[in-house]
């Protein structure tokens with residue numbers, strides 16, 4: 001991977017020649033996160049948290065440019081305060097969604113390493129990212145769901161056309177079931193890999209489907225009262241038990257260990273060679289034994305693996321780059 005960065009955050013003009021496995025070492029504020037953000041931006045057309053352009057362009061500059069040559073593709077992203085222009089092999093891309101077909105990208109940071117202590121929305125996001133990486137066409141399911149949801153909400157607020165609501169419910173039920181089933185399927189794969197990774201641990205993961213929740217039984221009353229559609233998969237969730245103890249009772253170190261194990265298990269579903277996995281300072285709070293288990297697994301991941309840290313890590317065969 002050859003990464004060229006101009007006027008992006010703390011990088012003035014920098015070129016990085018990255019091999020398949022890299023450990024980026026740098027002090028606080030040396031630019032580790034910015035480097036990973038730059039890579040992610042070229043592979044997804046936006047930063048992980050959708051940061052606006054003006055915060056990405058270097059202070060007092062008008063524009064930023066990043067080029068990335070990876071897996072036989074040359075991606076270029078130029079941004080100014082108003083827009084981003086994305087090119088792939090010198091051809092302009094109108095939608096960044098296309099990038100999902102070319103690359104599988106995973107970016108795990110401190111926030112992701114606390115997944116098990118987070119709200120259900122983030123757990124659904126975790127599963128949806130896997131689904132779309134497996135098959136980018138599935139984005140359409142989520143788009144269709146959003147449209148139907150908005151339309152039904154409009155009907156609920158403005159009319160009392162029961163027949164129309166019924167027809168929306170049929171379509172919404174199908175879509176919700178399809179999304180929940182996909183989530184359950186990918187979660188089962190993640191569980192399998194997590195169990196392989198943490199050989200000695202007893203880990204139980206349970207998936208809850210929205211359409212099987214108790215709210216659905218009182219659908220009519222709730223919808224009449226709130227004027228909002230509840231036939232959707234937005235109450236899907238999963239719970240994790242370790243040695244029969246719910247994850248909410250785990251220590252911070254344990255939450256990190258098991259959350260990272262889930263992320264590593266997720267990435268190891270992808271055996272293709274167009275994967276790029278980025279890990280931003282995931283080693284804090286972990287004791288040596290747990291860190292060793294995770295680093296061992298990390299070394300088995302296919303494709304590009306780029307890890308940042310403020311200090312050396314025991315990663316054999318990783319090239320070291322000092323910022």
Ligand SMILES: Nc1ncnc2c1ncn2[C@@H]1O[C@H](COP(=O)(O)OP(=O)(O)OP(=O)(O)O)[C@@H](O)[C@H]1O
Pocket residue numbers: 008009010011026027028029030031032033034035054055056057058059310
């Ligand atoms: N738009 C910008 N223009 C110039 N510099 C910026 C811009 N945005 C952020 N920075 C600076 O970039 C520097 C590096 O930030 P970054 O988050 O990449 O550091 P880091 O190496 O990940 O640090 P840490 O180890 O503390 O997480 C910071 O000093 C930050 O203030």
